[in-house]
Amino acid sequence: MAAKYINQSRFTVAVDCIVFGYDGQNLKILLIKRAFTPMVGRWSLMGGFIAKDESADEAAARILESLTGLKNIYQEQFYTFSAPNRDTRERTISIAYFSLIDIKKYKEPSSEYHAEWFSIKDYPDLIFDHTEMVKIAQKRLQYKATSHAILFELLPDKFTLPLLQSLFEDVYGTSFDKGNFSRKMLSTGLLQKQKDKDKAGSKKGAFFYKLDRKHYQQNSHKFLKLVPNPNSLL
Amino acid sequence: MAAKYINQSRFTVAVDCIVFGYDGQNLKILLIKRAFTPMVGRWSLMGGFIAKDESADEAAARILESLTGLKNIYQEQFYTFSAPNRDTRERTISIAYFSLIDIKKYKEPSSEYHAEWFSIKDYPDLIFDHTEMVKIAQKRLQYKATSHAILFELLPDKFTLPLLQSLFEDVYGTSFDKGNFSRKMLSTGLLQKQKDKDKAGSKKGAFFYKLDRKHYQQNSHKFLKLVPNPNSLL
DNA sequence: GCAAAAGTGTTATCACTACACCCATGT
DNA sequence: ACATGGGTGTAGTGATAACACTTTTGC
Structure with a gap:
């Protein structure tokens, strides 16, 4: 590569995943109870930073696999969140994805994360702007599913x-x-x-x-x- | 703010704008002939980097105003492009927007940019992944306009x-x-x-x-x- | 036999397509 | 008067919603 861009700000860029599941009764989302900073002990979406050599799609798939053990999951990028103060630790831009999985294929994750399914109608307060992400993801799912067999x-x-x-x-x-x-x-x-x-x-x-x-x-x-x-x- | 995230990569983040106009005959897009590096002399979308204290929406509006002089333009974020090598100079993640303007309100920009309208059916090769951006934007516009009065x-x-x-x-x-x-x-x-x-x-x-x-x-x-x-x- | 859920049939209504027709006006 | 494009009327078609009905089987 040639010279880098000068005088430009650089930010951490993350992906966050809204994971939908269905147990035969209720549409659910998968949340994790954070065992790491910031916001230890609070509920959040599963997410992670984009690495040097991977695209956002690849990052989302990697993170989802680390959480569920599953590969080749349906995922769709739906919005990028960029408010300057959305992350309290450091400015981070987050590319949000929603994923659809067969809840029965999901097994308890490798205990590394404390993950739990919640009904989309009743889930705990989430950190940062994650609640807004869930709401937008839910609308997108509804919209897309009217015209696509997903x-x-x-x-x-x-x-x-x-x-x-x-x-x-x-x-x-x-x-x-x-x-x-x-x-x-x-x-x-x-x-x-x-x-x-x-x-x-x-x-x-x-x-x-x-x-x-x-x-x-x-x-x-x-x-x-x-x-x-x-x-x-x- | 608290301590920063450690050991994470940071990237430049840009917005790129697909500006649609209509002259009564043809749907058009506004392109600029680059007078700056990289890719001097080639055609590209109007874009720019996100500054420290602004959201992507704000950056898109700022960039659009600098190009057209117009404020309060319809704009919609539609996809974020993140392939590691999409920008040849340095890895840059781009949040893409499309905008709709009344072509008659547009006046020649402040000569700072060489901008020109092209029919959506016939426009020059664009740098990086900008041609793909235009195609996706066009599809989104078509899709959205079926159900929204935009x-x-x-x-x-x-x-x-x-x-x-x-x-x-x-x-x-x-x-x-x-x-x-x-x-x-x-x-x-x-x-x-x-x-x-x-x-x-x-x-x-x-x-x-x-x-x-x-x-x-x-x-x-x-x-x-x-x-x-x-x-x-x- | 009856209850309960799966699955089929039927009809009135409504929206849409296609096309014929009328309207206003500059030449 | 007639050509041109703007605007309205309408019959036939097809999809839809609502609901009645039949089927299968465990108890």
Whole structure:
């Protein structure tokens, strides 16, 4: 590289991850109780600094893996927070990501972090501007999921339509007509019906479906009008 | 502030602005021919480094004002670019914004920069990853404008429906039925019909409209289905 | 048989597309 | 009068929401 830029300020740059999970009942976020400074003992998002030779995407994936042990997780950069005093220790610019994981694949992290799942409807006060980050991430998730088949990332490989519906209902805080819901969902052509049923939730049992991932790549935009007023979300 | 973070890398952080304008014919972007290093003589987006005490939003507004002389311009942060080698001189993370301005309010900048408008369909090679930035900004603009009344920012205070329609047509690269277009647009309740007409474009003359900015704040989400397949855009 | 949840069918309504038509005016 | 672009009317179509109905199975 040539000469460096002169007379310019340089800042630490971090990524923070809002990790969403779904346990079949509630949409949840993963938080950690800080065992390190600053703000020891307070709850925060999982985050870390960007290293010299990695992009923000790489940093987010690395940090997420260190927390969950999982690789190749869905992640999406959604906003960069840059208020000069947002970090009380030193000015730090934070590139925020949200991630979607199957909560059942998550195992207790290597005890290095004290992590815990909280309902998106009831979680503790967070440090810095992390509460604002969570709120914006939640809106982005709602917005994106109206038109993109990303909520599947929160479910196991095999899932039933009633489970998918209750996930949507929890994400949007409403309820849907089951008939209309299943018709719309199936009309996307993204779901492959399996031969077995989940008998846990009812006597009749509900058929499992899998996401057709090939079709998914090319037709995620076919996810039409699942939610009445998507435009009010962003 | 307390002690600083130790052993962490620090980087220069910049903002880059994609400035959109509309001259009644074509959607355009404002580019500058660099009179400074690195990449002297090449075309690039307008950008600059974030100063010690300002947020990215503030930096973007400052930079935009220095280029156009205009304040209170619509601007929206849309993505942060962080590939380690994106800047050839020194690793720099760039927070990218797009802005919408009324091209007629723009006057030649204070000669400090050699700036020029280019059609979004035909503009020169840009330095670094700026071409990618422009492409992503264009997509974001298209996506956002399907559900938010932001394209008005590109027009004068008073504008006609035919002008608005040709703007939409240029942004989306299609044509719309004028009857359906005007009905949908008026049904949002965002437009206030004026008493005078623009006689420039036709013999009959087209009524001017103004944006009802109060209504706009609260009902920008009423901007429904102006474009056939918005979901394929993001 | 009955309760409970899965899943299917049906209809009224509404929004949208396409296209025909009318309007105002400069030449 | 007629060409030009602005603006309105309307029938056919298709998607949607609401809700009634049938299916399956454990108890």
